[in-house]
Amino acid sequence: MAEFIDAGRVDELPPGRGTSVTVAGRDVALFNVDGTIYAMEDSCLHQGSSLGMSELQGHVVTCRGHGWRYNVTTGAILHAPDVGVDTYPVKVVEGRILIAFGEQQAAP
Structure with a gap:
């Protein structure tokens, strides 16, 4: 089972917005889509x-x-849907966004 690491407060990421954070030395993009939080690698494959x-x-x-x-x-x-960046499992606990790197999901 992967360890979830605190990435910030959910109330600091309003719906329809994204942000960049550094968690455990990794640059992570967080997005709030209609109240659901998503996390992925924060570097475009084209030029970073x-x-x-x-x-x-x-x-x-x-x-x-x-x-x-x-x-x-x-x-x-x-x-090019067979190419992409890694995504990470997310859960929200007591208003905190938690990310697990051990279970990162490689893009298709």
């Missing part, structure tokens, strides 16, 4: 731009660097 600081619309984040679009639930790039 922050995904957490990019535009979120529904379940899709568009990289602010050159417009690559990712599904935040799977980490997959929309134009």
Whole structure:
């Protein structure tokens, strides 16, 4: 069983927004989609731009660097769904966002 690590407060991430955090030395993008929190690697595969600081619309984040679009639930790039970034399991406990790295899910 993976250890969940505190990544911040859920009330600091309003619905429809993303953010970037560093957790256990890793850069992680967090997204709030209609009250559900998702976590994924915070580096666009194209040129490494922050995904957490990019535009979120529904379940899709568009990289602010050159417009690559990712599904935040799977980490997959929309134009090449068999490629993407790692995603991480998330749970919210007593208002805290917790992420597990031991069970990271490789993009398709």
